[in-house]
Amino acid sequence: MKIVTASDLRTGAVVWWTGSDWSLHVEDAADAGDHADAIIAREQGAQKVCDGQVIEGTRDENGVRPAHIKDRIRALGPTVRPDLTLKPADPDAGNWVI
Amino acid sequence: MYQYDKYDQAMVDARVDEFRDQVARRLAGDITEDQFKPLRLKNGLYLQLHAYMLRVAVPYGTLSGSQMRLLGDIADKYDRGYGHFTTRQNIQYNWIKLEDAPDILADLASVEMHAIQTSGNCIRNISSDQYAGAAADELVDPRPYAELLRQWSSFHPEFLALPRKFKIAVIASETDRAAMLLHDIGIRIVRNDAGEIGAAFYVGGGMGRTPMIAPLIRDFVPLDQLITYAEACLRVYNRHGRRDNKYKARIKILVHEMGKAEYTRQVEAEFAHLLSQDIEPPLAELARIKAQFADPAYETGLADEIDLADPAFARWVASNTHAHKAPGYAIAVVSLKPVGGIPGDASADQIRLMADLARDYSFDELRVTHAQNIVYPHVRKADLFTLWQTLDAAGLATANLDQIGDIIACPGLDYCSLANARSIPVAQKISERFAANGKAEDIGELKLKISGCINACGHHHAGHIGILGVDRKGTENYQLLLGGSEGADCSLGTITGPGFGEDGIVDAVEKATDVYLARRESGERFLDTYRRIGMQPFKEAIYAKESVDG
Helix, strand or coil, X not given: CXXXXXXXXXXXXXXXXXXXCEECCHHHCCCCHHHHXXXXXXXXXXXXXXXXXXXXXXXXXXXXXXXXXHHXXXXXXXXXXXXXXCXXXXXXXHHHHC | CCCCCHHHHHHHHHHHHHHHHHHHHHHCCCCCHHHHHHHHHCCCEEECCXXXXXXECCXXXXXXXXXXXXXXXXXXXXXXXXXXXXXXXXXXXXXXXXXXXXXXXXXXXXXXXXXXXXXXXXXXXXXXXXXXXXXXXXXXXXXXXXXXXXXXXXXXXXXXXXXCXXXXXXXXXXXXXXXXXXXXXXXXXXXXXXXXXXXXXXXXXXXXXXXXXXXXXXXXXXXXXXXXXXXXXXXXXXXXXXXXXXXXCCHHHHHHHHCHHHHHHHHHHHXXXXXXXXXXXXXXXXXXXXXXXXXXXXXXXXXXXXXXXCHHHHXXXXXXXXXXXXXXXXXXXXXXXXXXXXXXXXXXXXXXXXXXXXXXXXXXXXXXXXXCCEEXXXXXXXXXXXXXXXXXXXXXXXXXXXXXXCCEXXXXXXXXXXXXXXXXXXXXXXXXXHHHHCCHHHHCCCCEEEECCCCCCCCHHHCCEEEEEEEECCEEEEEEEECCXXXXXXXXXXXXXXXXXXXXXXXXXXXHHHHHHHHCCCCCCHHHHHHHHCCHHHHHHHCCHHHCCC
16 A cells, blocks of 8 residues: 655654544555655645655554554654653554564 | 853854744745755754654763753753763754744753754764863863864855765874764874974765775864864865765765875865965964863862772772873763663753762763763762762663673664664663673673664774664664774774674674684783684674574
């Protein structure tokens, strides 16, 4: 699947395009298909996000998984500070990155 | 310490106001990201993997207690309760909000700090010897010269759009503690045969994807021509440095491709021209700066003996203190490398505590080292035990300076958008392995440095053992290098062979140290043994069949 990701302009937080808005959670990401570039152009033009990118990923029964480790770390947070990730209570969250 | 005059303060305050306006216009949508990005980078504000990152300049690594305290407060007020001390003697915050950035810069300006020229193709923060002004082995305090260069390079209109970033280090001792030869310009303050003080210029060093050791291009520049000569070096680079390929744009490539002789010839010609233009600041300005780096009021008649009855304290003294020029005083180093910790990270509370201890025990002064540690430059030996106890209670008394646990590591793929692999988890595993096997103290001095990409912010080329993280088909892989050194015996590490996975690299490091322990001769460091016996015995041990996992 084609995933659109960007950074929130005000906070710099990693965000994922859900099909209608932006979410902090990669599992909310939608398949942007052939519309990814148009979504980025429109949303960056609206000055809500910056640094928009199209990345590869997969979706299965476990949810959405970006193909590259860099994007999985973006999705989770720093693996060396689980307390600062989006899933601080999940001791196995770091394994998802690897 | 240098204190701002009204011009310094006015320049920094004006920059805060300017950036506040730029941020407001960006948030209002009046300027695009393409327009805004170079403006935020000029103020040290990057967009990293998880958020904006702010890099704050610490000129030549010197901080007052009040400045350090504010750095702790910023970590709490605007970030997530910690900061990261860098290999450029700076501090970075990883979780900054754009809308907060102007307020942070205003707070920094209130204690004479800023983030100007911590990014972009300009002259970056001037670095120096972390023991400057205190070391027993230095010729003079190099910081007044670093400060003069800071003032010259700040907002220098000719050098704000160089072909690439530009890094200068200034030292004044034979022992190079600042990796001077691995800078774009390395300056060593020297005394000539006539007894005069001047500067030796080494130009064209650097790490990154094409590491080079800077050659000496002039062994003595009179101090009243220091800035003029630096200007000549920059002008030739600015004129001929490549702008068509960022990977070949650093001055090291120019000096290498043009040749040291031709580059030097052009610098000398430019220097002669500039001398006729009378651009050198008056020596009175250097004298004004020097007066602000006067020695603190050392007590006299102090004893040099230290009660080493407590074995843990004795280990810390042996490992983490350094000879001071004043009788009865020592230089004490706080290792920001606890076992299994994140190299260079300190919590807001730890930062404020270190500030308080500077006030109480080190004439209100601290230094940040390029090895990501903190220095108290002037501690009475009689105060060392109390200082150590307080640090120990805060998890800041790890006795491992320059040992294998004192690892330099860049933020790597956990934070950095340029990285290809994570650095910190590898550092943590090596630190834990050698804490568990108890070999670190026996091994002694071993500088291990890890970079998460070829840009080499973790100085892997200069590690006695270096590790470079690479991306191998989407998987983290780690190359091992041996034989690098950043010091006066500067050398570049050599890759051992095929890379390893995350656990494999930890095993490989241990095997390399085992070769050293088995083959060392009396008094040899790891680096000395490597240089004597060469790579082959290490390769044989590291790549013995059962050890290769990647």
